[in-house]
Amino acid sequence: MNTMHESSHPIRGHGRLVGVGVGPGDPELVTTKAIRVIRESDHVVAPSTAPDAIGRAEAIVREAAPGTPIDRVCFDMSVDAEATCREIAATVLIPRLRQGLQVAFVTIGDPNMYSTFSSVATAVRSADPCVAIDTVPGIMAFQALAAKSGTVLLDGVESLTLLTALDGMGPIQSALSCDQRAVVIYKGGRNAAAIRSCIESSGRLEGAVAGELLGLPGERVVAARELDGRPASYLSTVIVPPGSRIRQAE
């Protein structure tokens, strides 16, 4: 699969699709470029779970760029993600792009990180390879959490592993075993208790933080040791700073 986006000028009549990252939730974390591209686009589309459900990205755009007309595209990724993206490409995006228009697809965080946009871009590219495809980077949840919790994520020669909890605790345990690495865990809301145990058994609870619904109503930022047995929101992020700092402080 070609995952590189074409940033060339569109061939006349083939339009431009732009994946626009709108940050984790706080409308003040939407970049000036994102707002400009949203305002300049002929159409703005936002993912949603139902025609009458306002998705996260749409809610952010409503606050950051009030008055922008937004078309919802419904995703049921549990059915067949590829088929869903192909259908959205064929019925919503390609007809507009073939008129030579610019379509902004807004997405939370960054469009190149765990985003539906990459699947949508692949479907559009295979339907019409002449469409130009670009992205506008967005601030990610872990950056917002580092700022909110006053956590220095990396320094000196430290490195970062960003992973999801979708493959269970094995990959998380193995990332935590390297002391020089900060570890960021996405999509772990359902497994909050297991993640806490993993961090504890690696001796790295000190300084680890969890953020839920960052920048959104109901936001919660807590020390990871306070994660209890209850599942957190799907929008949950955990940061475990490099363990070598704990050892140095001891």
Ligand SMILES: C[S@@+](CC[C@H](N)C(=O)[O-])C[C@H]1O[C@@H](n2cnc3c(N)ncnc32)[C@H](O)[C@@H]1O
């Ligand atoms: C489908 S991924 C989207 C990632 C997004 N493209 C990005 O760059 O941040 C969803 C995951 O991102 C994290 N996330 C996104 N927004 C968040 C928020 N407002 N608060 C906490 N975590 C968030 C959570 O780990 C969530 O499970």
